[in-house]
């Protein structure tokens with residue numbers, strides 16, 4: 001309202017990115033309702049700040065960054081989220097991929113994501129989404145690429161361990 | 175490159191555009207000769223493919239685009255309202271500031287020559303009329319409890335005044351002899367602290383200040399312009 005804004009350009013932005021942003025939001029928070037809210041909020045902010053987007057080719061990382069910041073802001077207000085302690089996310093030895101069978105069960109996958117601290121969850125999700133380059137991920141998290149890669153390796157190792165099928169006697173998690 | 179370096183590059187290897195052709199060739203050459211890494215890469219890729227399939231499987235609500243546009247519309251309306259409120263707030267702040275500025279500007283004290291002449295008349299003591307008694311009467315009329323010192327030649331008195339020193343009204347007498355002037359302030363001791371013992375003197379760039387004991391209750395501050403000589407201003411008979 002009142003802003004001289006190419007309406008068509010923003011409509012294209014919504015059409016092109018809303019689905020992937022929603023998927024990212026869903027994997028971040030694990031709830032369909034919150035994910036929808038986050039996606040709407042992201043576009044509302046993007047709409048208000050559209051003039052700040054200098055390079056239209058950078059729209060995707062820009063939107064992902066807005067969504068992540070919105071998520072972090074909202075979560076800071078909640079405070080009661082459960083995450084695994086960082087110590088249990090050890091750097092895996094490069095040789096330790098066991099040949100154990102695993103089952104990528106959707107519910108277990110989301111549970112494992114929810115347990116990861118966000119600083120590990122985001123690199124993992126964005127790695128599998130293949131939407132952003134590693135440089136974009138590093139930029140949006142404001143850390144060096146090397147840090148992103150080591151968090152990714154630790155997160156992956158945790159995920160693999162959570163999805164591994166163990167014999168009932170060895171089952172330590174419910 | 176050793177096996178662990180090669181393996182740490184796996185996330186770059188599995189993506190287009192994240193590795194230089196050179197590094198890609200190096201990794202491929204290593205995999206060709208290292209069955210252990212080859213197996214590792216294959217297991218890693220299988221796991222990644224399996225996770226990727228599931229992690230990307232999120233059903234997007236069909237009315238999400240509409241919800242997004244509704245949200246944007248609501249927010250734009252709110253932003254417009256906020257803008258109106260902001261403009262109104264700024265405008266009223268400006269009006270308030272202008273009014274306040276005007277009030278301060280117009281409430282400056284008025285000075286006019288008639289009043290000024292009255293002030294001067296009240297304070298000025300003609301030299302030929304100058305006497306200690308006229309000074310006593312002047313300060314009594316001004317409502318200042320003070321002491322009028324004796325050992326000055328009151329025929330040299332040119333001016334009497336009440337000045338505020340640190341918020342306290344203080345009697346001020348001005349004596350003039352030729353080019354030399356002495357300004358005498360009478361400070362009540364109960365309102366001012368003066369260092370004990372020898373009363374000090376100081377020289378400024380235009381004047382000399384001397385503290386003198388006058389009575390039990392008062393201290394004189396004598397400011398000399400010209401020659402800093404107390405005797406110049408003493409009654410003729412007292413000069414020894």
Ligand SMILES: [Zn+2]
Pocket residue numbers: 176177180204208210211212
């Ligand atoms: Zn190797």
